Amino acid sequence: MSDMTETTSTVPMMSMIPVTDNIYFAPLLPWQKELWSQLTKRVSMPQQSLPHALLAAGMQGMGKRAFVWRLVAWLLCRKRDVNPLGACGDCESCQWLRSGTHPSLQVLPIVSMPVSADNAHNEEGSNSTGKDKKSAKAASNAALKIKVDDIRALQPFIYQGGQGMRICVLDHAEKMTIAAANALLKTLEEPQAQVHLLLISDAPAQLLPTIKSRVQQLALQTIDPAISMDYVTQALGSTINREAIGTDAIEQLIQLANGAPLAAIALAHAPWYSKRALWLTTWQALRSGKRSSVAASDYWQTQLGITEFIQLSELMLLDIRRVCLGFDALQKDINFLTTLSDYKPVDTGLEAFAHSLLETKIALQQNVQEKFAYDKLMQELANL
Numbered sequence: 001m002s003d004m005t006e007t008t009s010t011v012p013m014m015s016m017i018p019v020t021d022n023i024y025f026a027p028l029l030p031w032q033k034e035l036w037s038q039l040t041k042r043v044s045m046p047q048q049s050l051p052h053a054l055l056a057a058g059m060q061g062m063g064k065r066a067f068v069w070r071l072v073a074w075l076l077c078r079k080r081d082v083n084p085l086g087a088c089g090d091c092e093s094c095q096w097l098r099s100g101t102h103p104s105l106q107v108l109p110i111v112s113m114p115v116s117a118d119n120a121h122n123e124e125g126s127n128s129t130g131k132d133k134k135s136a137k138a139a140s141n142a143a144l145k146i147k148v149d150d151i152r153a154l155q156p157f158i159y160q161g162g163q164g165m166r167i168c169v170l171d172h173a174e175k176m177t178i179a180a181a182n183a184l185l186k187t188l189e190e191p192q193a194q195v196h197l198l199l200i201s202d203a204p205a206q207l208l209p210t211i212k213s214r215v216q217q218l219a220l221q222t223i224d225p226a227i228s229m230d231y232v233t234q235a236l237g238s239t240i241n242r243e244a245i246g247t248d249a250i251e252q253l254i255q256l257a258n259g260a261p262l263a264a265i266a267l268a269h270a271p272w273y274s275k276r277a278l279w280l281t282t283w284q285a286l287r288s289g290k291r292s293s294v295a296a297s298d299y300w301q302t303q304l305g306i307t308e309f310i311q312l313s314e315l316m317l318l319d320i321r322r323v324c325l326g327f328d329a330l331q332k333d334i335n336f337l338t339t340l341s342d343y344k345p346v347d348t349g350l351e352a353f354a355h356s357l358l359e360t361k362i363a364l365q366q367n368v369q370e371k372f373a374y375d376k377l378m379q380e381l382a383n384l
Helices: 021-025 030-044 065-078 090-097 117-126 130-143 148-159 179-189 225-236 247-255 263-270 273-288 293-301 306-324 346-363 370-383
Strands: 055-056 105-108 165-172 195-201
Touching: 021 065, 021 090, 030 055, 030 065, 030 165, 030 225, 055 065, 055 105, 065 090, 065 165, 090 148, 105 148, 130 247, 130 293, 179 225, 195 247, 225 247, 225 263, 263 273, 273 306, 273 370, 306 346, 306 370
Parallel strands: 055 195, 105 165, 165 195
Antiparallel strands: none
């Protein structure tokens, strides 16, 4: 039960959105300035160099990909000696990056390669129907996996020699197959001059220990709370969806996002975040019999996609369980105590609903109809 009382990130996954080439030249995030300075000074000193393999790991929303792509651009930039704060954006190397054709950069999986903004808009617009979106999601999940043949295909690039600095970026490194990880291990054990491997992982615990022992992890996970608060405040401004947002609301967003500033901003803009009180009202109406599960399902289908409703339900279930166990709710702007004063669901019921949410997420990957999934969840919610 303890895992349900921890602060878990409910921020929507952002990896489905194409990363544009602008990320190479984006401003440095304020909590990454010290690490950037350390690495760039190390590269610039004659007797020192960058480690052969680096790992950028941690939860989504902390900016690790933004840091890695900026670093890639700077390392390859022809004018980096006079531009210590980032790639110039104008030299031949930077233009190759913009076009996605840099001869000294290899990226796995290929879908992680930053694309031009025009192509990103085209990709987003091409998946307009629900069926297309489901197919695209399934295809994207499969495309993120790194297979042994992908690693083997890197070998000529890594071992060609005499070609100047070469960089391999392995995004979603935790999705490597066992065979791919073992093939990569051989490369890590035999470092080549001027070849750098940059691994990115949202779930480093899933990486093989032998991989983690041969890479140097970048210090990206510690973010000063004051810096995070200031960044999120400036990014959100004073209103969200035409509603005023104060210091308490921003602190709550950061807490729910486990201190990750970019995740907190994404959470604030998530379409389901403003419907948390409505979720409680629906639950009460279902439990009391004032609304049927069919009517509730029909209504919520007009409000949120099923994936967004699941994300909302997971957060609400977390705080319901916390309050039932005697802990304070993480969401201070929702009055859980009043809602639960007359009725508290039993722990087995909470476990059953949580299991249903998980089963629904799995079923959606197999192209189950959203209406069927919504109807089933509303029946389960009525019985909670």
